[in-house]
Amino acid sequence: VRATTSRLPDLKITIDYYNHYDQLCAQEIRRSNQADVWEERRVDPRPLAEGLYRMVQGEPRLLAGRRRSDGKLTFPLPLGAQGDAYEPVELASEGTLWSYTVQRFQPKTPYAGAQGPDFRPYAVGYVELPGQIIVESHIQAADPTRLKIGMPVRLTLIPFRRDPDGAPVMIYGFEAVA
Amino acid sequence: MSDVHIIGAGIHPFGRHDSRSGLDQGVFAVEQALADAGLAWGDIQFAFGGSSAAGNADALLPRLGLTGIQFINVANGCATGGSAILSGYWAIKSGEFDLGVVVGFDKHPRGAFNADPADWGLPAWYGEAGLMLTTQFFAMKIQRYMGLHGISAEALGLVAEKAFQNGALTPHAWRREPVGLNVIMSSEMVSDPLTKFMFCSPAEGGAALILASDKKMRELGLKGPRIRGAAVRTRVNGSFEVFSPSLEIERGPSPTQMASRAAYEMAGLGPEDIDVVQIQDTESGAEIMHMAENGFCADGAQEALLRDGVTRLGGALPINTDGGCLACGEPVGASGLRQVYENVQQLRGRAEGRQVAGARTAYSQVYGAPGLSAVAILEA
Numbered sequence: 001v002r003a004t005t006s007r008l009p010d011l012k013i014t015i016d017y018y019n020h021y022d023q024l025c026a027q028e029i030r031r032s033n034q035a036d037v038w039e040e041r042r043v044d045p046r047p048l049a050e051g052l053y054r055m056v057q058g059e060p061r062l063l064a065g066r067r068r069s070d071g072k073l074t075f076p077l078p079l080g081a082q083g084d085a086y087e088p089v090e091l092a093s094e095g096t097l098w099s100y101t102v103q104r105f106q107p108k109t110p111y112a113g114a115q116g117p118d119f120r121p122y123a124v125g126y127v128e129l130p131g132q133i134i135v136e137s138h139i140q141a142a143d144p145t146r147l148k149i150g151m152p153v154r155l156t157l158i159p160f161r162r163d164p165d166g167a168p169v170m171i172y173g174f175e176a177v178a
Numbered sequence: 179m180s181d182v183h184i185i186g187a188g189i190h191p192f193g194r195h196d197s198r199s200g201l202d203q204g205v206f207a208v209e210q211a212l213a214d215a216g217l218a219w220g221d222i223q224f225a226f227g228g229s230s231a232a233g234n235a236d237a238l239l240p241r242l243g244l245t246g247i248q249f250i251n252v253a254n255g256c257a258t259g260g261s262a263i264l265s266g267y268w269a270i271k272s273g274e275f276d277l278g279v280v281v282g283f284d285k286h287p288r289g290a291f292n293a294d295p296a297d298w299g300l301p302a303w304y305g306e307a308g309l310m311l312t313t314q315f316f317a318m319k320i321q322r323y324m325g326l327h328g329i330s331a332e333a334l335g336l337v338a339e340k341a342f343q344n345g346a347l348t349p350h351a352w353r354r355e356p357v358g359l360n361v362i363m364s365s366e367m368v369s370d371p372l373t374k375f376m377f378c379s380p381a382e383g384g385a386a387l388i389l390a391s392d393k394k395m396r397e398l399g400l401k402g403p404r405i406r407g408a409a410v411r412t413r414v415n416g417s418f419e420v421f422s423p424s425l426e427i428e429r430g431p432s433p434t435q436m437a438s439r440a441a442y443e444m445a446g447l448g449p450e451d452i453d454v455v456q457i458q459d460t461e462s463g464a465e466i467m468h469m470a471e472n473g474f475c476a477d478g479a480q481e482a483l484l485r486d487g488v489t490r491l492g493g494a495l496p497i498n499t500d501g502g503c504l505a506c507g508e509p510v511g512a513s514g515l516r517q518v519y520e521n522v523q524q525l526r527g528r529a530e531g532r533q534v535a536g537a538r539t540a541y542s543q544v545y546g547a548p549g550l551s552a553v554a555i556l557e558a
Contacts (some may be wrong), residue, residue: 049303075424101317108292110305134425
């Protein structure tokens, strides 16, 4: 584990918002193969929080809750004491950008993403999933100034940070449909 | 039921005051309001007070005098000041009390507010993900509004330009230098489409009002604006509010629209009857959207009103005559009371250098997280 920790500085790719999860994994495996401690670092990616999304045939699906009393959808899926009142529902993975902005300064705590010199501005927005709900999300965009309200977007996973055991921690996000 | 009047008003200048605690600034405001009315703390029957980051408001009591009066601490986010006024208004209107103080003060650390998700009933990941920022909410609300209603980025700049012009004329304002439109437009982008000069900053300050029943006011031989309407409303399904991980597709009214409607109804007045306006301008876009949400114009009409100078001092509908939050900063506990303080000065003809000639009616609206609005309508 110590060896893992010492290698963390050259694994800053986890905080690069412009890399796809797949690219990350490919890079990760290349790096791992060169390392003598690769077994220790080959830890599966995990979500930022339990119950945020599930993987279905290799694709992420956001989880919302449908309130049993009136059928209203809410995201995220309520957990814990209020969870019984909701039935989990997978949300559509394509929608349209409802609004957006760019977070250009590093937020104070509890923000747990890249800090200090590693911080990069990131786009956030609301995405309308037709017939379901509007969800707040990170938006993955090479040039956020080119985002447009109404543009089609698709769900993806974005590396957010790395846990102490080396596992990449993933957050859901939306990106423009190519 | 009694009419309620504001017979005294005090303010500690907003801004940064390194040598003074928030509490010091609250004491200052109360003492100034008492002096304004020619009263002593011992005359006061009740108080409602609010502070978000500068301790308990009732810590004022040992400083002002332990007279044993009913003192209730009010906490309602950025609408704390508006909520304190409403509480004082009801206390007198009900006939239970004749004379009271509403006070708010605050002192925030520098930089944007940071909220703890658990305090808002939200999961921890929402804060960790960097999604829980009021600045993002305001930026996304105006971004969509601009798209739907054809408001330009320069309109945002015009709001800020006006704020700093008014602030330069206001003794209690923090930013007292005009800032050129070019500087505003080309300053650092904070959260697109809003630049640094388009956002207000958390700040420090205190404000206090003395409220009296009609009967008490006459007994004391005093005069003061009457509160004709006051209302607080919270969010409903379909309104777009700060700290919302999800929204319903079907849109609904905002708490500002609902509080505004209720206050107009109570006052028996409409937006066309108002002479001077203070509305929540957390950032330039908020002032633009709140112009419509409070009934002062149709959605999209703001662009022309701003370009024609209608909302400037000297225009037909002066808005945020003391520079608003943009020029005064936002000490959460005091901000809504500052708006009413400014309206009281305007209605008493004491707003030297920024006086709206012949102002008879004044409107204030303060908005706060997680989605509530407080409106007060005064008549000279």
